[in-house]
Each structure stands twice: as C-alpha cells, then as structure tokens.
Amino acid sequence: TGSVVIREEGRNYNRLLWMRPDGQCTQYDKRHLFRMAGEHERYAMGGARPIVELQGWRVLPQVCYDLRFPVWLRNRRLESATGGMDYDLLLFVANWPEPRRHAWRMLLRARAIENLTCVAAVNRVGRDGNGLDYAGDSAVLDALGQPLVELGRSAQVVTVKLDPAPLLAHRARFPAWMDADDFSLVD
Structure with missing residues (x-):
C-alpha cells in the first residue's frame, strides 16, 4: 500500500491505494490536509473511512497527518465484530520529517492505547x-502501545506476524470501549 496524487473530476486527492491479494483495490483519500505545507490549497479532502478485511484482521488505512486527529480515528463499538470494535489494526503511511519525530512516535502509541x-x-x-530530513521510525505496536518492531533511519523491510489472541484478550480484560461516548462525524 502507499499513497499517490490522483486527479478525479477536476480535483486532486492524496489517495492511499491498497491492493489486496485477490486483485481488488481499496482506496482512501486523506482526510486531514497539512495546512502548513499548503495541502488544503492543492488537494480535496477525503470523507470515507474504509475498513479492509485481510486474513481475519479489520484494517483502517490512513495517511500521514491523519495521525493527529483522534476523533477521526476513533475505534467504534461494533457488536457484531470479533472483539467488539470496528477495526483491529490501524495502518499509517507517512511523510513525517525529523523535526516532528517525537510527536510521530508518541501519537502512534496514543492511537494504539486509546x-x-x-x-x-x-x-x-x-x-x-x-533538504528536509526524515527519521523513519516505522513501527508495529501492540494495543498497549508497546513496540513489536521499531525501525530506524535507514530503509528496511521486515515481516511481522500479528497474532489476534493478545489483542482480543486485552480487549476482554480492559473493555474501555464499552464506556466510550457515542457520537458521529457530520460534515
């Protein structure tokens, strides 16, 4: 998966494309446009939160700056789903520069925990x-915000096998989502 600029109906979108093993493609248009770089002047804002099912996992793909917006990323109650929530894995593809490295690392942990x-x-x-440097800091975190994998500043490829059992056990022991306020986003 990754994101690219797509022009559609006279508007540009920062679009994440997820190609699934069966050949189907799911797309997500970045919701939060990075104003400090003028993205709001060049791109249209997305509005949907697609959840991709892959090998028993429900994945919510997101792009870069979306990480800063917890209401948009809120994992909602879904009684019919195993584990009771609408997604199990939050996936980010990003372009966070070195000066915001600390925020990147902390917000990833916060999104996992909350x-x-x-x-x-x-x-x-x-x-x-x-001339802007990027620190990498790619990672895979568990639902407690603990790293399963943390990568550094160089380009690397790793394979991580996620086991749903610890995630589901944590949700059963600590069902904070059952006390969350219900609300919906309205444009």
Whole structure:
C-alpha cells in the first residue's frame, strides 16, 4: 500500500491505494490536509473511512497527518465484530520529517492505547529535495502501545506476524470501549 496524487473530476486527492491479494483495490483519500505545507490549497479532502478485511484482521488505512486527529480515528463499538470494535489494526503511511519525530512516535502509541488496537506505521527515510530530513521510525505496536518492531533511519523491510489472541484478550480484560461516548462525524 502507499499513497499517490490522483486527479478525479477536476480535483486532486492524496489517495492511499491498497491492493489486496485477490486483485481488488481499496482506496482512501486523506482526510486531514497539512495546512502548513499548503495541502488544503492543492488537494480535496477525503470523507470515507474504509475498513479492509485481510486474513481475519479489520484494517483502517490512513495517511500521514491523519495521525493527529483522534476523533477521526476513533475505534467504534461494533457488536457484531470479533472483539467488539470496528477495526483491529490501524495502518499509517507517512511523510513525517525529523523535526516532528517525537510527536510521530508518541501519537502512534496514543492511537494504539486509546483505540485498543494494533498499529503499523511506515514513515519516510532520507532527505527530500528541499533538504528536509526524515527519521523513519516505522513501527508495529501492540494495543498497549508497546513496540513489536521499531525501525530506524535507514530503509528496511521486515515481516511481522500479528497474532489476534493478545489483542482480543486485552480487549476482554480492559473493555474501555464499552464506556466510550457515542457520537458521529457530520460534515
């Protein structure tokens, strides 16, 4: 998965494309546009939160700056789902620069903990054409915000096998989602 600029009906979108093993593609248009870089002037805002099912996991894919918006990422009660919530894994593809490295790392942990979910986050490494450095810090976290994998500043490829049992056991022991306020987002 990754995100690319897509032009559709006269508007540009920062679109995450998820190609599934069966050949189907799910798309997610970035909801929160990074104003400090003028994204709100060049892109249209997305509005849907697609949940992709893969090998028994319900995955919510997101792009970069969306990480800063916990209401948008709120894992909602879903009685019919195993574990009682609408997703099990929060996936981020990102372009967070070195100066915001601390926020990236802390917000990933916060999203895992508050949503009782695993988090997989892939961030850029190296230097861009404007001389801005990217620290990487890609990671996979459990629902307690503890790292299962943490990568550094260099480009790396790792494989992580996630087991749903610890996630479901944690949700059963600590069902904070049952006390969460119900609300919906309205545009």
